[in-house]
Amino acid sequence: MAELILYEHPLSPYAQKVKISLREKDVPFAARLPEGIGTGATGGGFAKANPRGEVPALIHGDVQIFDSTIILEYIEDVWPEPAMLPRAxxxxxxxxxxxxxxxxxxxxxxxxxxxxxxxxxxxxxxxxxxxxxxxxxxxxxxxxxxxxxxxxxxxxxxxxxxxxxxxxxxxxxxxxxxxxxxxxxxxxxxxxxxxxxxxxxxxxxxxxxxxxxxNQVDQAVKAGLFKRQYRDHRLEWMMKTGGTDIVLKGLEAGNIRFTGPGT
Missing domain, CATH: 1.20.1050.10 (Glutathione S-transferase Yfyf (Class Pi); Chain A, domain 2)
Structure with missing residues (x-):
């Protein structure tokens, strides 16, 4: 059977969803931290599997899948028992x-x-x-x-x-x-x-x-080594919760990024 590789970060709730499903189904997998995660310049198999540059990404033989929901659907299709979705x-x-x-x-x-x-x-x-x-x-x-x-x-x-x-x-x-x-x-x-x-x-x-x-990860952001991903709902949260200046400062400093290649 082809090795199942999950590119993830333990803090990511999106990745946690996938790990919980796999473990509920007793499906073995290899968890890997993407090369250069958080820098906006990831590489290797992860970059090929996910043009968004975000975890999780699943590689199963020749199959490469990104987006936690789509990954969960794939897992449900390949390993249907025990079912995670209700029947009705x-x-x-x-x-x-x-x-x-x-x-x-x-x-x-x-x-x-x-x-x-x-x-x-x-x-x-x-x-x-x-x-x-x-x-x-x-x-x-x-x-x-x-x-x-x-x-x-x-x-x-x-x-x-x-x-x-x-x-x-x-x-x-x-x-x-x-x-x-x-x-x-x-x-x-x-x-x-x-x-x-x-x-x-x-x-x-x-x-x-x-x-x-x-620890000290804030210093890495200030030094430009990390570029935090501001997906649309995250950007909305910042704007409506009093963080407009945070967004503007981050854009000026170049330590925030948006989804997709070239951003």
Whole structure:
């Protein structure tokens, strides 16, 4: 069987989704950190597999796939058991909508908190104000997620699956910044259940361990060695949360980039 290679970074919730799915299905894979990740000038097999220059990217023999959702769909097609998607069409659509909300809206909040705390894009009153807004935004999404969960044990329904692995990396990321679902809430109880699963726990351990390598990373940004990727939803978050000057300074300094080759 062809070797399965996953280009990833442990802090990436997009990559965590894929690792959780593979581990739930007991599919062996080799995790690799892309060459030059964060510089905007990645190379090797990763660059060939993903013109966006973002993790994750999956290589399976001659097959090269980027985008976490498309990768999850490929995994589901090649290794259908245990199924991560619900059986009913309406339920499949529901968990895919949950995934989209987390990928394109909630992700910007945790990413933005990383910009403030790891990359030190703002300090003092500006940082405090932006973090307060981030907390308000996250708590509003917790309410949305409570609605999606309802009285189900899992977002997927009767068993852990696609809907759950699409949420847990983001909520764990927010918890790392001290933002958690309210104690006693259905969402908090779900998060406790999800984190007990070894597939989730392992991804979380890897994520936490990688944070130690973030020391002085803000200096690398200031030196122009890192170019942070401002995808459209991340750029929107910065603009609406009080970070307009952060974007302008980053453009002037050349330490932010946008998606795609030549950017």
């Amino acid at each position: 069409a309406a339920e499949r659509a529901r968990v895919r909508m949950i995934e989209d909300v987390m990928d394109t809206q909630f992700e910007a909040i945790t990413w933005g908190l990383g910009e403030l705390n790891f990359f030190r894009r703002a300090e003092g009153a500006q940082k405090d104000a932006m973090e307060a807004k981030a907390r308000q935004q996250a708590e509003a999404f917790f309410g949305v997620l409570e609605g999606y969960l309802g009285d189900r044990e899992w977002f997927n329904g009767g068993r852990f699956g696609w809907g759950d692995l699409s949420v847990v990396p983001y909520l764990n990321g927010a918890a790392g910044f001290g933002i958690r679902p309210a104690a006693g809430s259905r969402l908090a109880a779900w998060l406790d259940r999800a984190n007990v699963r070894e597939s989730v726990a392992q991804a979380q351990r890897e994520s936490v361990a990688s944070i130690t390598g973030m």
